[in-house]
Amino acid sequence: MHNADAQQWLVTGANGNLGRRFIATVLGSTQDRICAVVRSDRAAKQLAAIELTTEQNARLDMAVLDYTDQPALLEAAQGCTRALHLVGILKATKSATYAEAHEASAGVMAKVCDETSVEHLTYLSILGSSAASSNACLASKGRAEEILLSATTPTCVLRVPMVLGEGDYASGALLRRAAQARSFAFRPASLEQPIYAGDVITAVGQAATLKYAGGLDLAGAESLSRRELLQRAAQSMGQTTSVVGLPIALGYALAAVMQTLLANPPLTTAMLGVLDHDDAIDPAPALQALQMPALCSVDTTLTKLLAANANV
Ligand SMILES: NC(=O)c1ccc[n+]([C@@H]2O[C@H](COP(=O)([O-])OP(=O)(O)OC[C@H]3O[C@@H](n4cnc5c(N)ncnc54)[C@H](OP(=O)(O)O)[C@@H]3O)[C@@H](O)[C@H]2O)c1
Numbered sequence: 325m326h327n328a329d330a331q332q333w334l335v336t337g338a339n340g341n342l343g344r345r346f347i348a349t350v351l352g353s354t355q356d357r358i359c360a361v362v363r364s365d366r367a368a369k370q371l372a373a374i375e376l377t378t379e380q381n382a383r384l385d386m387a388v389l390d391y392t393d394q395p396a397l398l399e400a401a402q403g404c405t406r407a408l409h410l411v412g413i414l415k416a417t418k419s420a421t422y423a424e425a426h427e428a429s430a431g432v433m434a435k436v437c438d439e440t441s442v443e444h445l446t447y448l449s450i451l452g453s454s455a456a457s458s459n460a461c462l463a464s465k466g467r468a469e470e471i472l473l474s475a476t477t478p479t480c481v482l483r484v485p486m487v488l489g490e491g492d493y494a495s496g497a498l499l500r501r502a503a504q505a506r507s508f509a510f511r512p513a514s515l516e517q518p519i520y521a522g523d524v525i526t527a528v529g530q531a532a533t534l535k536y537a538g539g540l541d542l543a544g545a546e547s548l549s550r551r552e553l554l555q556r557a558a559q560s561m562g563q564t565t566s567v568v569g570l571p572i573a574l575g576y577a578l579a580a581v582m583q584t585l586l587a588n589p590p591l592t593t594a595m596l597g598v599l600d601h602d603d604a605i606d607p608a609p610a611l612q613a614l615q616m617p618a619l620c621s622v623d624t625t626l627t628k629l630l631a632a633n634a635n636v
Contacts, residue, residue, distance in 0.1 A: 329355075330354065330355040330356050330357065331354075331356045331357075331405045331406050331532070332356065332357045332358075332359070332403050332404045332405050332406070333350065333356060333357070333358045333359065333404060333405075333406045333407065333408060334359050334361065334400065334401045334404040334406070334407040334408070334436075334442060335347070335358055335359070335360050335361060335407070335408045335410065336361045336391055336397075336407075336408070336409050336410060336411050336429070336433060337361075337362075337391075337409065337410030337411035337412065338358075338360035338361055338362055338367075338371060338386075338410065339360075339362045339367035339368070339370040339371055340410055341487070341489060341492040341493070341521070342410055342448065342487065342489075342521060342524060342525070343360070343408075343410045344370065344371070344374050345489055345521055345522075345525055346408065346410075346525050346528065347360060347371070347374055347376075347384065348374055348375070348376065349522075349525050350529070351376055351380040351383055351384060352376075352380060355383070356383070357383045357384075357385070358383065358384050358385070359385045359386075359387060359400050359401070359404060360384060360385070360386050360387070361386075361387045361388075361389060361391070361397065361400055362386065362387075362388055363388065363389065363390060363391060364388065365388060367388070368386055368388055371384075371386055387399075387400040391411050391428075391429035391432060391433075392424070392428045392429060392432050393432075394432045394435060394436065397432055397433070397436045398436050398439060398440065401436050401437070401440040401442060402440065402441075403441060404440060404441060404442050405441060405442060405443050405444075406442065406443065406444050406445075406446075406532045407433070407437050407442045407444070407445040407446070407477075408445075408446050408448075408528055408532075409429070409430065409433045409445065409446070409447045409448070409472065410448055411425060411426075411429045412425060412426060412448070412449075412450075412465070413425045413426075413461075414461060414595050414598060415589075415591075415592050415594075415595045416460070416461070416592065416594065417587065417588050417589075418587060419587075422460055422461055422464035422465075422594075423464060425464075426464045426465055426467065426468035427464060427467050427468050427471060429468075430447070430467075430468035430469075430471040430472050431471050433445070433472065434471055434472050434474070434475035434477070434479075435475075437475055437477040437479075438475050438476045438477055442477055443477070443478070443535065444477065444478050444479070444480070444531070444532050444535045444536075445472065445475065445477050445478070445479045445480070446479070446480045446481075446482060446528050446531045446532060447468070447469065447472045447479065447480070447481045447482070448482055448484060448524070448528075449465045449466075449468070449469050449481050449482065449483045449484075449539075450462060450465050450483060450484070450485070450598060451483045451484055451485040451517075451541055451543055451601070451603050451605065452483070452485075452598070452601045452603070453465035453466040453469060453483055454466040455467045455469075455470055459594055459597040459598060459601075460594040461594040461595065461597070461598050462597070462598060462601075469481045469483075469539060473538070473539065478535050478536070478537035479537060480531035480532075480536045480537060480538065480539075480540065481538070481539040481540070482524070482527055482528070482531065482540055482542055482610075483539065483540065483541045483542065484519055484524055484542050484543065485516065485517050485518065485519060485543045485544070485601075485603040486516055486517075486518045486519070486603070487518070487519055487520075487521050487524055488518045488519070488520060488521060488625050488626075488629060489520065489521025489522070489629075490521070490628060490629060490631075490632030490633075491632055492521065495629045496633075498553070498554070498557055498629075499557060499561075499629060499630065499633060501554060501557075501565075502554050502555075502557035502558040502561065502563070502565050503558070503561060503563065503565075504565060505563075505564075505565060505566065506565065506566050506567075506568060507554055507565050507566075507567055507568070508567075508568050508569075508570055509550050509551065509554065509567055509568070509569060509570065510569075510570050510571070510572045510574070510575040510596070510600065511550070511569065511570075511571075511572040511575075511600055512549060512550045512551035512554075512567050512569045513549050513550070513551065513569075514549065514550045514572075514599075514600050514601075514602060515547050515548070515549060515550075515602040515603050515604045516547070516548060516549070516550055516553050516603055517543035517544050517546065517547040517548075517603035517604060517605065518543075518544045518553065518622065518625065519542065519543055519544040519619065520544065520619065520620035520624075520625040520628070522620065523544075523616075523619050523620055524542075526616060527542055527610075527614055527616060530614040530615060530616055531614060534614065534615065536613060536614060540609070540610040540613055540614070541605050541607075541609075541610060542607055542610040542611075542614075543603055543605050543607050544607070544619055544620075544622060544625070545607065545618065545619045545620070545621050545622065546621065546622045547603060547604035547605075548622065550567075551567040551569075553622070554567050555567065556622060556623065556626060557626055560623065560626040560627060560630055561630065572596075572600060575591070575596050575600075576593055576596060578591065579591045579592050579593045579595070579596050580593055607619060
């Protein structure tokens with residue numbers, strides 16, 4: 325079926341959690357085409373594993389390239405009308421810096437959008453990001469936002485906190501910890517405002533449809549402490565968990581030591597700072613700007629995660 329309103333998307337970082345979800349949703353609910361851009365054959369295999377019908381697959385193109393290779397990205401973007409930039413890292417290492425993953429890729433993306441038929445670009449950033457932040461990750465994301473917002477192409481920056489979606493890593497970790505009778509957490513009073521992955525995908529679609537230009541802070545319907553989130557997750561499984569708090573200073577000390585000793589530490593100080601950020605915003609202005617209905621509640625999100633877990 326040919327649809328005159330069908331769009332053609334350029335999606336970078338397409339093999340990640342949100343990229344794969346975006347591809348399945350858009351190909352399943354519209355007649356749009358997607359050019360999914362990844363940076364390795366391993367990532368391309370992740371895309372090939374998305375469950376799609378033959379007809380949906382025919383609307384999915386793939387390109388393997390380096391996100392800082394402007395001529396290659398320019399070629400992949402030919403004919404695209406909308407773009408979604410999902411490239412990002414929470415943890416930098418000596419071989420994968422924030423500057424390269426965020427700012428360098430943003431610079432190329434902005435130029436490519438400006439030089440092609442792309443009419444709107446959306447960037448997913450992190451709640452709390454700002455070029456002025458003292459946290460290296462949030463500052464780098466903030467600089468990438470500024471680069472993208474200075475493109476001529478209308479650009480929407482969506483700053484979101486922890487995203488929870490069926491089958492993703494963060495959701496699995498939350499459910500596993502909540503299933504234990506006792507769990508440990510750094511600063512359990514830290515505020516979380518998780519947003520359902522499906523709501524993030526809806527927001528991206530609305531931003532593109534409305535050609536929304538500017539930055540928006542979008543978080544879930546409820547802000548609650550990390551302790552309460554773990555307890556609510558346990559409750560949704562018909563269990564209880566007692567959360568034992570660990571001093572955050574211990575976390576920073578451990579992260580600093582690991583950063584010095586290991587090439588790829590499991591935890592870094594910048595990463596811990598992002599995870600420890602207090603998220604408590606009013607999502608209403610963003611919802612109004614994007615003409616979105618109410619967001620999925622924490623309890624409904626947890627129910628969806630559990631149902632998906634049971635089906636694995
Ligand atoms: N999920 C969340 O909770 C959350 C919250 C706030 C903001 N966000 C933002 O939303 C975006 C998408 O999130 P996601 O959950 O889909 O992330 P994800 O699953 O971690 O995917 C990230 C993407 O970035 C690529 N990437 C990683 N390191 C890179 C590097 N050094 N250079 C270039 N590319 C690199 C990955 O490619 P490889 O597979 O090849 O490494 C992957 O395509 C990210 O920008 C993230 O900052 C996510």
